[in-house]
Amino acid sequence: MIDAGSAGSRLHVYRFRQCASVDPVQLKDEALFVQTIPGLSSYTPELAGPSLDPLLEQALETIPIHSHKKTPMAIRATAGLRLLGQEQSEKVLDAVYDHIYARYPFPIIGGRQGGVTIMDGKDEGVYAWITVNFLLGHLKSKDIPTAAVFDLGGASTQIVFEPDPSDQNIMEEGDHKYTLTYDNRQYVLYQHSYLGYGLMEARKRMHRRILQLAEQVKPDLHVTHPCLPRNLEFSFPKNDPSPEAKFIGQGLHDACTDIVKDILNKNAICMAPPCSFDGIHQPLIAEAFAEEGPIYIFSYFYDRTHPLGLPPSFKLPELGRLTEKVCSGEYLDSLPDGDLRDEMLDRPEWCLDLAFIYGLLSHGYEIPDHREIKMAKKIDGVETGWCLGAAIALLDEADLEQNV
Template sequence: MAVSPRSANYERLEGGMGPSRNPAGRRFAWKKFAIAAAVLIGFVWFVGPREPRSFSWGSAKNEYHYPGTNVDTLPLPGPPSTTKPKPDTNVNTAIPTSFESDPDPSKTPACTRPFTPGSPLVQYALMIDAGSTGSRIHIYKFNNCAASPSYEWEVFNQTQPGLSDYARDPQGAARSLDILLAEAVRVVPPHLRKCTSVAVKATAGLRFLPGSQAGDILKAVEDRLRTEWSFPLAPGEAVAVMDGKDEGVYAWITANYLLGALQKNKGTYAVLDLGGASTQIAFEPTRAAKVGLIDEGDHRYELTYGSDKHVLYQHSYLGYGLMRARKHVHQLVEFIADIHSHNEKGEPNDVGNPCLAKGTKKRVEIKDVRGDRNITMVGEEIGSFEACNRVMELVMAKDAICKVKPCSFNGVYQPSILDAFPTGNVLLLSYFYDRLAPLLPPLPSSVHPDTPLTLSISTIASTARTVCAGREAWLEKWGAHPHVMTELAGRPEWCLDLTFLHALLRLGYEFSEEREVNIAKKVEGTELGWCLGATLAVVAGELINKCCNDRLP
C-alpha cells in the first residue's frame, strides 16, 4: 500500500551513499551527513529558493480583469475551428492545421465573411515567451467566422539565450528578439500586420534580476517594438513580467482547450509545467471531490468557458525550476563537502556528488554568500538515485512551516491530491517532457507523433535509477539506441534532473507511485504551455482595429 509522504517518517542523510574517489584520494564524508543535517536544514531555509507568500484567506475572490473590462472571471473564445460548425454551408474545405498547409493565410476555409461586420475575416496574434533559458515566439492564426475568434494554427520559433542573460545590456536584450519578429513578418500577411498585436511576457528568469535590471530590459524591448516593428502592442501591459499564477492558469487553459476537455465536459486535466526557474501546478478538483476543498485566497482562481464555471487551485514555485534546482543541489552538496574537508590551499578538492551519474563529472559554478567559484563535481562510485533522492528531501523543504494546512512543500498550501484530484488526468509539460520523452520507447508509426505519452510515477523512478547507475546500465537498457547514449554521456546532470522530477511529483505534490501521468509537448502541431491561453485571453477581450478590414483584398 502506498504511504503518503506527508505522513511518512523519512530516512534522513545517514550514510549509505558510498565512497568517493578523487585525484587527491579523499573520501567524500557521506557518513557524516547526519551530523550536518541540522545545519543543512537551516542552510536550505536561508539560502534556498523561497517565494514571498501572502495568505489573504478572506472572502474576496482572486479575480482577473481584462484591460478595459469589468468581468470578474476569465472568459474564453470558442473552441478550435476544426470542431466549430461552419457559418457558410457552401464552404466544405478542411481547416488547415499549419502555415505550410494553408493555401492562403489571409483567408479561411471556415467561412467567406466574418460573423461581425467590420471585423477582419482572419486575425493574428503574437506572443513572445521570454523564459529563463531562451525566448520563443508563437504566431497564432484565428478566424472570425463565429461570435468569438476560433483558433486555427501556430508557427513557433525560438532563440537563445534568454533576456535575463542580457542583465547589463538592455539594448542587446531587445535586439535578441529581432529574429523572432522577422519570423512574424514572414508569416503574417502584410495587410494584417498593423492589427496583429504583439505581447512579450517574461517569466521567472527576469524575476531574479536585482534592482532595475529587469525594468531596463523591458523598457528597451518595448521601445524597440514601437520604433522598429509594425506590430502594435497588445492591450494592457504588453511587455511585462508575468505573474506566476497567470503562468500556471494559462498553461491549464491551453492544454484543456487543445485537448477538448473544456468542450466535452468530461473532466479537465491537471497541468504541471516545469520551466528553468519556476514550476507551476493548476488543477480543478474533480466533481466527486467534496465542495470547498480550495480555500479562498491567492491559490484560488476562477474562470468561465461558455456557461461553465471552473474553480482552480494554482501555485507557481519560484526557484523550483529545473535549472534552479540544479544550482541548489550543487550548492548544497558543495556546502557539505566544504564543512568537512579542505586541501592545503584552503580550497575544496573535486566534490563527490550523488546526483551525477556514476563515472561522470561536470564543472559547475557556485554562487553564494562566500563568493563565486568553479567546482568540479564528480559522480564516480557514489552517483545513485537513492543517494540523490536524500539530497532532494532537503531541497523540497518538506519540513518548512505550514501556515495554512495542508501543505505540499516549501510551506505552500495545497489541497491533498488524494482528496481533491484522486483519479483525473495529469499532464506534464516543458522540462518534464524534454527529460523523459527521449528515454521512453518511441510511439508506433501509426500513432500521431503529438499523442501524449502515458507513464507511471514509478516509471520515472526506475528510469532515474538506471540513468544514475552509469554507462553499464545505459548500455543494457539503451545500447541499441545510440542517440540516447550520446545524450546521456553529454549530460551528467540527467541523473539529477530525473531524480528532481520524481521528487517534485512524489515527495512534493504527493502523487502515489502507481499514479499514471501524461507527458506532451504539442497537440496537433500547437505547442503546449501558457502562451496560447494568454493569447486567447487577449483575443477574446481585444477590440479589432477596423483598419484590418479596410485592407482586406
C-alpha cells in the same frame, strides 16, 4: 505571442476565427513556432531587443503583408526576468518595447505597460491550464472533467487543477485560489508557481546543498556528488570568492533522491494543511482531483524524459525505474554508439535532472503511483504551455477592433 522564458525566447503565431465578440474563439492552427536562445535575462538592455529579431523576421514572412498591422502581439516574460529584480528587468523590457515599436508593424496591445510585461507566476500556470484543456476540448461541456497541468520551466514550476466541488469549499483562501471565467462558465482552480524550483534553478540548489553538507563534515574543494556519473570530475562555481568546487561523481540513485527530498523542504512548517512542499498549501491530488481527470506534464518534464524512451503515458514507478538505470550507469552502458549516447556523455546532469523530476512529481506534488500521467509537447499539432491560453485571454480582454 512571445514567451520570453529563462532559457530562451519563443514566438507563437496563432490563427483564430471569431466572427463576433460574443462568439467562442476557434483555433484554426499554429501558423508559426520558432525559438532562440538564450533568454532576455542573459542580455544587456541594448541587446535584448535585437535578440528577438530572428523570431520577428520570420513572423513578417509568415503573416500576410495585408494583415501585419491587424495582428496584435504581446511579450510575456517569465521567471528568468523575475529573478533579475525589478530595476534591471524594467530596463530590459523598456528596451524591448522601444526596439519592436520602431522596427515592426504589429500593434503591441496595451503598449509598454500592458503589452510587454513580466507575467505573474499564477497567470503562467492558469494560462497553461487553459491551453491544455482548450486543445483537449474539455472546456466545451460541464460533463467532461478538466485536466490537471504541471509545468516545469528553467526557473519555476507550476501546478494548476480544478479540485472536486466538495474540496473547493474547504480550500484555503489565498493567491492559490483562482476563479476563472471562460465562455460564460466559472472555474475555481488551485494554482501555485514555485519560483526557484525550475530545472535550472533546482540544479543549482542541489549542487549548493551537496557542497554545504560536505563542508559541514570536512571543508574540501573535492566533493563527492551522488547525482553525477561515477568518477566524473565536474566543476561548479561557488557564490563566494573561493575557488570553484570540484565534484567527483558517484552515480548513487538513493543518495541523489535524498538530496531532492532535502531541497523540496517537505518538513517546512505548514500553516494551512494540507501542504505539498516548502510549506505551501495544496489540496491532495489523491483526494481532491477526480480519478477520471487526466494529468498532463510538459516543458522540461517532457524534454528530459522523452529522449530516454519514457512513453507519452506512464505511471511514476516507470519513471522511478528509468531514473535508477540512468543514475547507476546501466542505461548508458546499454546504449549503442549514436546521437543519444553522445548527448548523454556531453550532459552529465541526466541523473540529477531525472531524480529531481521524479522527486518533484512523487514526493513534492504527491501524485499517487497508480495515476496515469500524460506527457505532451504538442496536442493536435499545437505547442502546450501557457502561450495559447494567454493569446485566448488577449482576445477576450482586449478591444481588438479599436486597437487594430
